[in-house]
Amino acid sequence: MSGVTYARFELLRTLRNRQALVFTVIFPVIMYFLLAAPNKDNHNFGGDAKHPTGLFAPQYYMVGLLAFGAMVAVLSSGARIAAERTIGWNRQLRLTPLSTAGYLRTKLLTGYLMAVSTIVLLYVSGIMLGVRLPFGNWLDMTALVLLALIPFAALGVAMGHLLNDDSAGAALGIGASLFAFLGGTWFPITGSGLFVQFCQLLPSYWLVQAGHVGLGAGANPWGAKGWLVLAAWSVVTVAFAMWAFQRDTHKA
Amino acid sequence: MTTNIATHALAGIRIAGLIKSFTTPQGPVHAVRGVDISISPGETVALLGPNGAGKSTTIDMLLGLLPPDAGSVSLFGLSPANAIAAGAVGGMLQVGGVIQYLSVRELITMVASLYPQPLGVDEVIQLTGITDLAGRSTTKLSGGQAQRLRFAIALVGNPDLLVLDEPTVALDVEARRDFWTTMRRFTDLGKTVIFATHYLEEADAYADRIILMAHGKIVADGPATEIKATVGLRTIRATLPGADPDVLRALPGVTNAEIRGEGIILNCSNSDRALRALLAASPDARDIEVRGAGLEEAFLQLTGDTGTGEEAVR
Numbered sequence: 001m002s003g004v005t006y007a008r009f010e011l012l013r014t015l016r017n018r019q020a021l022v023f024t025v026i027f028p029v030i031m032y033f034l035l036a037a038p039n040k041d042n043h044n045f046g047g048d049a050k051h052p053t054g055l056f057a058p059q060y061y062m063v064g065l066l067a068f069g070a071m072v073a074v075l076s077s078g079a080r081i082a083a084e085r086t087i088g089w090n091r092q093l094r095l096t097p098l099s100t101a102g103y104l105r106t107k108l109l110t111g112y113l114m115a116v117s118t119i120v121l122l123y124v125s126g127i128m129l130g131v132r133l134p135f136g137n138w139l140d141m142t143a144l145v146l147l148a149l150i151p152f153a154a155l156g157v158a159m160g161h162l163l164n165d166d167s168a169g170a171a172l173g174i175g176a177s178l179f180a181f182l183g184g185t186w187f188p189i190t191g192s193g194l195f196v197q198f199c200q201l202l203p204s205y206w207l208v209q210a211g212h213v214g215l216g217a218g219a220n221p222w223g224a225k226g227w228l229v230l231a232a233w234s235v236v237t238v239a240f241a242m243w244a245f246q247r248d249t250h251k252a
Numbered sequence: 253m254t255t256n257i258a259t260h261a262l263a264g265i266r267i268a269g270l271i272k273s274f275t276t277p278q279g280p281v282h283a284v285r286g287v288d289i290s291i292s293p294g295e296t297v298a299l300l301g302p303n304g305a306g307k308s309t310t311i312d313m314l315l316g317l318l319p320p321d322a323g324s325v326s327l328f329g330l331s332p333a334n335a336i337a338a339g340a341v342g343g344m345l346q347v348g349g350v351i352q353y354l355s356v357r358e359l360i361t362m363v364a365s366l367y368p369q370p371l372g373v374d375e376v377i378q379l380t381g382i383t384d385l386a387g388r389s390t391t392k393l394s395g396g397q398a399q400r401l402r403f404a405i406a407l408v409g410n411p412d413l414l415v416l417d418e419p420t421v422a423l424d425v426e427a428r429r430d431f432w433t434t435m436r437r438f439t440d441l442g443k444t445v446i447f448a449t450h451y452l453e454e455a456d457a458y459a460d461r462i463i464l465m466a467h468g469k470i471v472a473d474g475p476a477t478e479i480k481a482t483v484g485l486r487t488i489r490a491t492l493p494g495a496d497p498d499v500l501r502a503l504p505g506v507t508n509a510e511i512r513g514e515g516i517i518l519n520c521s522n523s524d525r526a527l528r529a530l531l532a533a534s535p536d537a538r539d540i541e542v543r544g545a546g547l548e549e550a551f552l553q554l555t556g557d558t559g560t561g562e563e564a565v566r
Contacts, residue, residue, distance in 0.1 A: 087349025
C-alpha cells in the first residue's frame with residue numbers, strides 16, 4: 001500500500017494539466033517580466049523624492065506574483081476535488097483502501113509542490129532582474145510564505161467539497177483575483193486609511209508581506225499583527241474545510 | 253488463491269434489517285424497507301429488480317457509502333469501512349467517470365498501488381481485453397472501453413468481494429457478452445460477486461443465485477432455476493371472452509393468469525405445455541401471442557400490486 005505511487009501519479013496529473021500549469025506557474029512568470037523588466041532600475045517603487053519607499057521594483061513584483069501564483073496553486077489543487085466528485089471518482093476511491101485523509105493529504109501535497117515550483121521560478125526570475133538578498137532572507141521569506149498559504153489551502157479544500165466542478169472554477173477565479181488585488185499583489189498597499197486597515201485583515205495581505213521580509217525597506221513588516229491575522233484565518237478556514245469535508249463524505 | 257482477509261464459510265456477507273428512507277420535496281421515499289441477505293464466500297449473486305427497486309441504495313449501504321437508517325452490514329466479519337481498508341472490496345458503481353491526465357495503464361497502476369495484494373497490472377489489462385488501449389489517455393475511450401477500464405479498476409485490487417451496480421447498462425449485446433466472459437474468469441478464482449441488474453436473462457445466465465427486489469424489499473431469493481419457475485419466463489396473451497381465471501391458472505405450465513376484458517394473460521414456467529393445454533381446453537382462443545415475460549410483469553405477479561399508488565422510489 002504505497003501512498004507514494006498514488007502521490008506520484010497525482011503530481012503527474014497536475015503537471016499534465018496544461019491549463020492549470022499556465023495559470024499557476026507560467027502566467028505569474030510572464031506577468032513578472034512584463035511588469036518588472038521596464039522598472040528594473042527603479043529603487044524607489046511607489047514613492048517619490050519626498051517620500052522614498054526604498055522598494056526595488058523587481059523585488060516588489062517578484063514577491064507579489066509569487067504570492068499570487070502560490071495562492072492559486074494551493075487553491076486550485078483543493079478545488080480539483082470538486083471535479084473528481086462531479087464525475088463520481090471520489091465514490092470509486094472510497095472503495096479502495098485509500099483513506100479520505102490520505103486523499104486530502106495528497107491533494108494538499110501536490111498543491112504545495114506546485115506552489116513551491118512557482119516560488120522557485122519567480123526567485124530565479126527575480127535574480128535575473130537584479131534582486132539580491134542575504135541567504136537567510138530567502139529562507140525566512142520562503143518559510144513565511146508557505147505558512148501564509150495555509151488559509152488558502154484550506155479554502156481550496158472547502159470549495160472542493162462544497163461546490164461542483166463549474167462553480168468551483170468560477171469561485172476560484174473570482175476569489176483568487178480579489179484576494180490578490182486586496183492583498184497588494186499588484187500595487188503597494190501603504191498608509192493607514194480604512195481601506196488599508198481592511199486589507200490588513202486579509203490573509204493575502206500577509207502572504208504578500210511574508211515576501212516583503214527581505215525587502216530591506218526599514219523595519220520588518222511581519223509582526224504580531226501578521227501572526228494574529230494568519231492564525232485567526234488558519235483556524236477558521238481549517239475548521240470550515242473540515243466541516244465541508246465531513247459533510248460531504250458522510251452523505252451519499 | 254490469495255485473499256486480503258481470512259475468509260471462512262461462516263464469515264461471508266451478512267445484511268440484516270436494512271432500512272433507508274430519503275426526504276424529497278414530494279415527501280419521504282422509502283427506498284429500502286427491511287432487507288436481509290446472507291451470502292457465502294464464492295457465491296455469485298444477482299440483485300434483480302426494476303428501476304427504483306432499491307438495488308443501488310442497498311449496494312451503497314453494503315459498501316458503506318450510505319449510512320443505513322437501521323440495520324447492519326458485515327463483510328467477512330468486518331464493517332464495510334474495515335473490509336474496504338483491508339483491501340477486500342472492489343466495485344463498479346453506477347455513476348463513475350475516470351480521472352483525466354493519465355493513460356489507461358497509469359490509472360490501473362495507480363489504483364493497484366492502493367491495495368495490499370493487487371493482481372498484476374498486465375494480467376488485469378489482458379483479462380479485461382484492453383491491451384490495445386493501455387497507452388491511451390483515459391479521456392479518449394468509447395463508452396464500452398471506459399466500462400472495461402472501470403472493470404479493470406474494480407478487479408486490480410484482487411478483492412474478495414466484487415460489487416457491480418448494473419455493470420453492463422451502457423453496453424451493446426456483444427460487449428455485454430465479452431464482459432460476462434471476463435467476469436466468469438474472475439469468479440473462477442473463487443471470489444464473491446454481487447451484481448445488480450434489471451435484465452432477467454443476465455441474472456439467469458451468470459448468477460448462482462438471484463435475489464429479487466421490488467419496492468425496497470426482497471420478494472424472492474433462491475437459485476436461478478427456482479426464481480425462473482416462480483416468475484414465469486414467458487407470457488401468453490390471447491383473446492378469449494368469458495374465460496375463468498381459476499381454470500386458466502390450473503393449466504399445466506401456468507403460474508398465474510389474469511383476465512383483462514376479453515383478453516387473458518398467462519404467466520408461464522413452461523409456455524409450450526401451457527399453450528397446448530390452452531388450445532386443447534379452449535379451441536376458440538385467438539390473437540395468440542407468446543413472448544418473454546418482462547421483468548416488470550414478473551414483479552407485478554410476485555408482489556401482487558398493480559404498480560400504481562405505491563411511492564415512486566428513486
